[in-house]
Every structure is written in structure tokens, then in C-alpha cells.
Amino acid sequence: MSTPSPAATVTGLSISLGDTPLLSDATLTLTPGRVQAITGPSGAGKTTLLSALIGALPPGAHIASGSVTVLDHDVLTLAPDRLRQLRRHRIAFVGQDPGSGLNPRMRAARIVTETAAAAVTRTTVPELFRLVRLPTDQRLERRRTAGLSGGQQRRVALARALARRPGILLLDEPTAGLDPALRDDIADLLRDLAGRDGIAIALTSHDPHFVARCADDVLTLATAGAPAGPPVPGPASGAPAHRTGTPEPELAEPELAEPELAEPVQAEPVQAEPVLSVRGLGARHGRGPGGRTVLAGLDLDLHPGTLTTVVGPSGCGKTTLVRALAGLHGTIGGTLSLDGSPLAGPYRRRTRDQRRRIQLVPQNPLGALNPAHTVGATLTRPLRLHFGLSAEQCESRVAELLTAVGLPPDHAGRRPHELSGGQRQRVSIARALAAEPDVLLCDEVTSALDPATALGIMALLSALRAERGLAVVFVTHDQGLIAPHTDRVLDLAASDGHAPGAERQAQPVRG
Structure with a gap:
């Protein structure tokens, strides 16, 4: 059987932003019928490589060397109107923060069919929802983006991409924020x-299980500034799951300021009164x-x-x-009560100090960081406020928070578009910590981080708990990462005999 012609080829591609390398000497081939995984630490250039395949570079970035050919077109030199046609009809791209690309005024069904191929009609929506493991009842079809969870937004964006019947599908961290069963379903679907x-x-991914389940080939990128390893066969093709070429680095960025925190820091049991109490809380989506x-x-x-x-x-x-x-x-x-005093539900009715004491790190930092502000300005605002x-003092404290x-x-001098998804997430965490909160709410904050960096973040949170008495709520699907650090588990869909929302003590972790 003849081998199909490559759909896309990247050769020796290096991209820089000023003097800062974003991607170094990357080479890969995309073949019809095969799944190519791109792995590597946060900041190695995975998202930059995917963006180059659609002819989109970060503002101010330039090609230092190399070429990108997609469906027989040089997308880096293609005329804008031809490039738009190629993106609209032949290539589908789902970014790391898909919710920010969904029109908040449209309902889910309309979002899916807005740019669909002519053969896709309104009646095809349930079939597409079924493909991406979304409920096919009409209630979900009628919801707008704000009424969808992060995982549901991600799957609606994937359904929207599939509705275009593309020849090339590019996915940036497609399983971030999804539970393990859904991750396996999406791997099998792809x-x-x-x-x-x-x-x-x-696709890009930090999840080795997901990559092993779905990828035919794996390209491991090194930290920008070092050459990437060559593509190698992945487990899905039946070849051994080893890597060759440049060894994968342990960290994308300099290690944490306190390297000794590599092991979890266990906070001593605290018998103090709760800092935040909730009784009989209810919430709805939609009216x-x-x-x-x-x-x-x-x-x-x-x-x-x-x-x-959670x-x-x-x-x-x-x-x-x-x-x-x-x-x-x-x-x-x-x-709700904070230190025993009533706490208003709406944010606007809380005092400035109450707002400071409870900080949220959202799942998708791209939509939460002001694109016009530098990292330094973003971190400086809570310090001054x-x-x-x-x-x-702000300059010194910003440097401490980033480290x-x-x-x-x-x-501190970069803007959000000049950062990788994992780097943006870490800036979002630093901004929350700048307010020196008593309660830190973390919504899937490690889903876009490589394993080494995720462990570093958990070590940092453990240190803050031990030193400052910080109370942390951590939403995650990665219980293996969180198990050594957690004190209790709140299961919102308990299947072990507890009622949904039942709180249960975490079991001790045994080595």
C-alpha cells in the first residue's frame, strides 16, 4: 500500500521574539491518517509550532530559519486572502483556551454550525456532540458559553472544528481539564x-498516558534555544515508546527559588476555627x-x-x-462566613479586604490576563492596591513572585501573548499570591503545566500552607499529583456511597 503524501512539513524551524528564542530547529511531518503528538516542557514552543502551521506567529515574532509547507502551500509567505481560505476550509485549530474563542452570545448548537462545511446541518449537531462525548439533550445545545463547564467548552470547540471536515486538525492541550475517562474517550476518538x-x-500534550494511547509519532521539543529531538514512532503505531535525539530537559524554566521544596512540605494539623465556612450552598447555570x-x-x-x-x-x-x-x-x-463574620455572596458587595483574602486562579488564564499589560504591571496592581x-518595593516583590x-x-517585561500557556498559568498564580490571601481557589491550575513544573507549584503551595496558614481549594482531575498534599476530598459526584457533594477525609498516602 502506497504511503500518502505529507499534509504538512516543517523543516528546521526556529522562531524568535526579539533576541528571545520561542522555538528552536523543529522538524516534523504530518501525514493523513496519523496522529502526531508534540511534547516537551512548558515554554519549549509547542503552541508556537502549532501556530506556525496555520501561518500565525506571535506579535513581534519572526522566522529565524526554516520552512513550513501545508497542503503544498508555504504558509509563511502565502497571501492573506489565500491563507484565510486555507484556514477556513482545510485546517482546523483548537487553542489551549478554547472558551475565549467561542462567541459568548451564541448558543452551543449555533457555535458548532457557524463555520461548518456545507454538508453539516443543524440536525448533525447531536451526532457531533455524541462524538465528543457531550450530552445530546437540547438543553445543552441551547446553552451559551457561560453556561458550560471548562471541559464542556473544550468539547464544543472540538465539535466545531470537526464540523468543518478539515484535512488537518491541530489541537493545543485538548485534554486539559478533562477527567481521566473523558481523556481516554477523546484519545480513542482522535x-x-x-x-x-x-x-x-x-496535538500538544503534557499527559504521557494520553500520548501513549493515541499518538503514532511523538516530537519532543527541548527548551527554546536548544534543538528539538527528531520525531519518533509512538506507542499507538505499535513501535516501542522510547525517545531518541536530544534528551528531554527536566524543566522548561529555571527551577523554583527554593529547590529543597521538591518533596511535599506537610503542614502540621491545625485545630483552628475555619477561615471560610459554607452552609447549604446552591448554584444554577442559566435561568x-x-x-x-x-x-x-x-x-x-x-x-x-x-x-x-475538589x-x-x-x-x-x-x-x-x-x-x-x-x-x-x-x-x-x-x-458564607469569613472568620465567623457573614460574607456577602456577590463580589461587588464584599469589602476590599474580603476580596483580597479570597483569591481565585482560573482554569483559563488567557481570558483573565489583560493583553495590554505587561506581567510586571499585572503583578504590581494588587501590591499597590x-x-x-x-x-x-513593587519591582523587588514582582521578582520574588516570579521566581x-x-x-x-x-x-516581568512580557505581555500574555509572549508567554506559553503554562507560563501564563504561573503568572496567574503569582498574581493571586501577590494579594497574600488567606484562601486560594485553584481551578485546574496544573493542567497546562509539564509534570516537573506542576510538582514545583504543589511544593510552593505546601510551603505557603505551612508558613502562612494558607487554606487552599484545588480543583483537579489529577489525583496522583495532588494525593501527597491533600487533607480532604470533596467529591461533587461521589460514586462510593457518599451523596454528591459529600466531604470525606483523604486517605493517607503510602509510599
């Missing part, structure tokens, strides 16, 4: 799509008959120095819970 429809698929209740009668106590893990399948209300605690999602019934620090989350201090 393998089926590649083989059945002859689509050339390229009227089309709305649905996602939380009902939930009780929760957050004690200083503890970490509470688990449950996509769409069960995990993000809704942390947004409600932060005052950003309306509640129906229930009460809450503590009145001078310019010199703490594993970023070089010189990143």
Missing part, C-alpha cells in the same frame, strides 16, 4: 478520526426552564493550612463552586 477520515492530526442546578445544599469548612481537593466529572459544578466562593457566580440559598508599596512560581524575573 485515533478513530485519523484512521477513518484520513485526517492528519497534530428559567432551560437552567439547571449544579450545586445544592453544599456544606464546606476551610481551615488554615489545609488543602481541600473532584468529579466534567460539568458537575467544580468551577461553579470556586467561582461562587470567590463571589463571581450567583448562589441560590446558603450562607492592597499594600501601597512604592515602585522600588517563586518558576519564572525568570525578566519575564
